[in-house]
Amino acid sequence: MKTLAKICVTTALASGLALPAVAEIQTRTISVSNGIAETHPVGNGVEKMRECMTERTDGKWTLNAFWSSALGDDLTSAQALRSGTLEMVITSTSPLVGIEPALGVFDLPFLFANEAEADAVLDGPFGEMISEKMAENGLVNLSFWENGFRNLTNSVRPVASLSDFEGLRVRVMQNNIFLDTFQALGTNAMPMAFGEVFTALETGAIDAQENPYVTIDTSQFYEVQDYLSATRHAYTPFMVLYSKPMFDSYSEEEQQILRDCAMEGQTVQREVSRELSDTALAHVQEEGGMEFNEISEENLAEIRERVAPVYDRHKEEIGADVVDQMLATLEELRAE
Numbered sequence: 001m002k003t004l005a006k007i008c009v010t011t012a013l014a015s016g017l018a019l020p021a022v023a024e025i026q027t028r029t030i031s032v033s034n035g036i037a038e039t040h041p042v043g044n045g046v047e048k049m050r051e052c053m054t055e056r057t058d059g060k061w062t063l064n065a066f067w068s069s070a071l072g073d074d075l076t077s078a079q080a081l082r083s084g085t086l087e088m089v090i091t092s093t094s095p096l097v098g099i100e101p102a103l104g105v106f107d108l109p110f111l112f113a114n115e116a117e118a119d120a121v122l123d124g125p126f127g128e129m130i131s132e133k134m135a136e137n138g139l140v141n142l143s144f145w146e147n148g149f150r151n152l153t154n155s156v157r158p159v160a161s162l163s164d165f166e167g168l169r170v171r172v173m174q175n176n177i178f179l180d181t182f183q184a185l186g187t188n189a190m191p192m193a194f195g196e197v198f199t200a201l202e203t204g205a206i207d208a209q210e211n212p213y214v215t216i217d218t219s220q221f222y223e224v225q226d227y228l229s230a231t232r233h234a235y236t237p238f239m240v241l242y243s244k245p246m247f248d249s250y251s252e253e254e255q256q257i258l259r260d261c262a263m264e265g266q267t268v269q270r271e272v273s274r275e276l277s278d279t280a281l282a283h284v285q286e287e288g289g290m291e292f293n294e295i296s297e298e299n300l301a302e303i304r305e306r307v308a309p310v311y312d313r314h315k316e317e318i319g320a321d322v323v324d325q326m327l328a329t330l331e332e333l334r335a336e
């Protein structure tokens, strides 16, 4: 029987018939971890990614999403990717500076002026350079998505000037640059994983936190915070990270499907994040009863001046070349 099979294969090859390639797309179940609620625009991005995967693999792939830090916080999940025990995490860059210090560049206060600048930097050569650094750490960055411009909430007073920050117990992401920034503003800054923030606010262990409007809304911080101030003090990207040990074991076709579907998710997630920002701001005031305030240009200038030295204090830690490349990229964009 074996001889007959060999004869058939040999004949087929000799006649130039292509044998069916080993299935380039395996049946897979992919888990993705995230720290926020499914109602956040990341949920829209994940749903688009799921649709894309189903179509491109003819239903062979299943994407299971785990929300609100169910599989662990951003850093824990990222470490699981590096060890090959979890496929994917959608995480802020900030908690991962211990893995890749260059990510700290995104935490420099008042770095980006608007979303268009952020997109141009993240989707251009600078973003590619960051993704290459992530790969050196066992993490494949499939795409940058949007966490967004961060604003301060608290339960003590409206913050409309530099002096209003004084003494507030503010939760910050686990990151020296955010810690330094909020200490420079006169607060009692406290690093904490995102999953612990709501309870800490509810029990009064902290007075304040800072996040984009859609996160404040979808994580229901309006239930435990009274004041929202439009500080826009930093823009945080999300990274859609995949385990490199797993990614490297996939076929080229499967790797391309992951990249393509994460980019389709990016388009939807950024769109919904920007569409919902104003809606979220209105919702936390109308439904959540939060008192909202803008900050005058004069007072914002004083706040920016106070935190400007953070750049020099953390330049070496981030990587002087990284900071210089970011500032040069922004200078070019602003000259266009």
Ligand code: KDG
Binding pocket: 034, 035, 036, 074, 090, 091, 092, 147, 173, 193, 194, 210, 211, 215, 236
């Ligand atoms: O998984 C993503 C969340 O953890 C994200 O919202 C992080 O902005 C963040 C924060 O404040 O920790």
